Amino acid sequence: GQQVMQIPQYQHVQEGEDFTTYCNSSTTLSNIQWYKQRPGGHPVFLIQLVKSGEVKKQKRLTFQFGEAKKNSSLHITATQTTDVGTYFCAGLSRQEYGNKLVFGAGTILRVKS
């Protein structure tokens, strides 16, 4: 079945350093979504990418969707302690009778001040 692989599993950075997490799908995706889960919380939607090669920015966060629509990345510039949490990508693929939103395992980000 469809798999969405996400690396790295963990990342510890010093406050002010950059951070990147990568997401790869075994199949072509209709779209890719990114979510953030704070410790003890639930995943919260960050952004959705739909077009091949799309790049979107949210302040210090930059999201990219690959040309083949099978990979994506999230880059955070100059991390802050408020960035702590788990970042999930979620790929939407068409199934025979509906669409399936499959999440990657997530990247846990810890920021040392």
Added chain:
Amino acid sequence: DSGVTQTPKHLITATGQRVTLRCSPRSGDLSVYWYQQSLDQGLQFLIQYYNGEERAKGNILERFSAQQFPDLHSELNLSSLELGDSALYFCASSAFEGYTEAFFGQGTRLTVV
């Protein structure tokens, strides 16, 4: 507040028992997804419903079943519980089968003892 309501928030039960987790989606959302999150793990897709019909299945055990009712609320039934079923179970809803963002509930923390 995401608008997705899950009950109960916490559940402690013994091995071999059966439990039912309930999810009320956001008003107007037709899609409901169920995910399992074990300790420090990613989100495992279990099953998706759209307007009362099952649309996609993930790695859901045969001991688990779900349904979506005419009022669009959904229930996840877990039977013959094992220690390994202890996890956080999230429900999420979206308007258009994954083409828009998914909103997550606070989750149900299931502990099997």
